[in-house]
Amino acid sequence: MIGKLKDIALAMQGKLYGPGDEELIRSISTDTRTLRPGDLFLALRGEVHDGHAFLAQAIDKGAKGIVISEPGLAEKYMTRDLNIILVDNTLHGLHRLALWHRQKFDVPVIGITGSNGKTTTKDMVAAVLNEKFNVLKTEGNYNNEIGLPLTLLKLLPEHEAVVLEMGMRGLGEIDVLCQIANPTAGVITNIGVTHFELLGSVENIAKAKGELLEHIPTSGFALLNGEDEWSHRLGSLCRGKVLFFGFSQQAHIKAENVSLGEVSRFDVEAFGKKMNVHLPLPGEHNVLNALAAAGVGLQLGLSLEEIASGLNKVKLSAMRLAKVAGINNTIIINDAYNANPTSTKASLQVLVSSQGERKIAVLGDMRELGAIEEESHFQIGEYVVQLGIDHLIAVGNLANFMAEGAICAGMPKEKALAFADNDGAKRYLRSLLMPGDVILVKGSRAVKMEEIVNFVTQPEGKE
Numbered sequence: 001m002i003g004k005l006k007d008i009a010l011a012m013q014g015k016l017y018g019p020g021d022e023e024l025i026r027s028i029s030t031d032t033r034t035l036r037p038g039d040l041f042l043a044l045r046g047e048v049h050d051g052h053a054f055l056a057q058a059i060d061k062g063a064k065g066i067v068i069s070e071p072g073l074a075e076k077y078m079t080r081d082l083n084i085i086l087v088d089n090t091l092h093g094l095h096r097l098a099l100w101h102r103q104k105f106d107v108p109v110i111g112i113t114g115s116n117g118k119t120t121t122k123d124m125v126a127a128v129l130n131e132k133f134n135v136l137k138t139e140g141n142y143n144n145e146i147g148l149p150l151t152l153l154k155l156l157p158e159h160e161a162v163v164l165e166m167g168m169r170g171l172g173e174i175d176v177l178c179q180i181a182n183p184t185a186g187v188i189t190n191i192g193v194t195h196f197e198l199l200g201s202v203e204n205i206a207k208a209k210g211e212l213l214e215h216i217p218t219s220g221f222a223l224l225n226g227e228d229e230w231s232h233r234l235g236s237l238c239r240g241k242v243l244f245f246g247f248s249q250q251a252h253i254k255a256e257n258v259s260l261g262e263v264s265r266f267d268v269e270a271f272g273k274k275m276n277v278h279l280p281l282p283g284e285h286n287v288l289n290a291l292a293a294a295g296v297g298l299q300l301g302l303s304l305e306e307i308a309s310g311l312n313k314v315k316l317s318a319m320r321l322a323k324v325a326g327i328n329n330t331i332i333i334n335d336a337y338n339a340n341p342t343s344t345k346a347s348l349q350v351l352v353s354s355q356g357e358r359k360i361a362v363l364g365d366m367r368e369l370g371a372i373e374e375e376s377h378f379q380i381g382e383y384v385v386q387l388g389i390d391h392l393i394a395v396g397n398l399a400n401f402m403a404e405g406a407i408c409a410g411m412p413k414e415k416a417l418a419f420a421d422n423d424g425a426k427r428y429l430r431s432l433l434m435p436g437d438v439i440l441v442k443g444s445r446a447v448k449m450e451e452i453v454n455f456v457t458q459p460e461g462k463e
Helices: 005-011 051-060 071-077 090-102 118-129 147-152 173-181 202-210 229-237 284-299 304-312 341-353 370-386 399-408 422-432 450-455
Strands: 015-017 040-042 065-068 083-086 109-113 135-137 161-165 185-188 221-225 241-246 253-259 264-270 273-279 322-326 330-335 359-364 391-395 416-419 438-442
Touching: 005 015, 005 083, 005 090, 040 051, 040 090, 051 065, 051 071, 065 071, 065 090, 071 083, 090 147, 090 173, 109 118, 109 173, 118 135, 118 161, 118 284, 118 304, 147 161, 147 173, 161 173, 173 202, 185 284, 202 229, 221 229, 221 284, 229 241, 241 284, 253 284, 264 284, 264 304, 273 284, 273 304, 284 304, 284 341, 330 341, 330 450, 341 359, 341 370, 341 438, 359 370, 359 422, 370 391, 370 399, 391 399, 391 422, 399 416, 416 422, 422 450, 438 450
Parallel strands: 040 065, 065 083, 109 161, 109 185, 135 161, 185 221, 221 241, 241 253, 330 438, 359 391, 359 438, 391 416
Antiparallel strands: 015 083, 253 264, 264 273, 322 330
16 A cells, blocks of 8 residues: 555645545556556656556556646546646656655665676575565566666565665666665675776776665665675775675675585575575575675574575576576576676586586677677687687677687687577577587577577477
């Protein structure tokens, strides 16, 4: 339950027209495809669609009211028995409403950002906290200026903790998200070169991620990556307690006796106590993510036993190192959700450590790298060879640079191929596959590498 229409209009700084001052609103919808009868429909303007064009559909589907920013449309629909909230800007109205709703609740709110591993860490933190609390967490890709407030509007009295993923593409964006969420704690997974094209330097990327720390209160805490140089520089931005996670003895929450495989086994040591953890995920980077989650759990009063139990139950969001059966008795590692140089290297390490015959990397473009895009793709090609991977199939506008890097590092030309699009790559891959092969498929979201996954996991003629 969000509240009465009159209170919602006041929170949005809007003007309410219609008969429904006392009407109760349970949920907000910004998409008529998923709108349910009784929802309040909020007409957002985006780069492609304008929600004002779908008002009639929203009304026909049973919206209890509409939120708009065009006075002319308010006059048009006022002739109906309809509740209308007129605001200056519907996105800003959404932000004000979410902040108003969030301020009703005195619960821990954990903000999570970083260049890599945000979603995985969010899932891990939620899994750990679920051992003790009723947790609301970000679902899917709801980590931006629209998704985050919509998540907060799902906050109910029974929730005891909130875990929010915070994405950004430029300076000031995390600051805006924090002004809405009022986080009581923060996690920065790492600082890498994601969005380099927009931010221009790693220093600016660190500055953008550090905006989260500036919003942590003195009573709060932050978990930072002790293996990351830039994260150490950010610690002074936080007014609350700052804890580092990592592998070194200086880390407050550290991993020891690490054994990597399909299941990662390690000891978590923190504040004089130790517990063995079985994490059902591969990769050293996931051990670090798990340490961050353990740190959050410890600060919120969970025991190491509870933390280990939560980490053992982790289930990741879709297309993140998900192993699926491919045709011809092969294994596909579907990591197609997104890619940048750091995450791609981590996923390649997982490929190499996986059990199988030949190791094949199918890598799409890594977007938003700007001036370093050619060099970064070339270096990934070199890294493929350094790891001893058998084949590289590069896809996209920058595929040639990746293939060239591999060939220059010693991979035979017939094993390092570049394709302009997914169609060519998926058909070649299908012809290449042999029983026992393990294939990593990874690329930036815009490249839609899941098309390749779908093609090589379906019988001939089906996609």
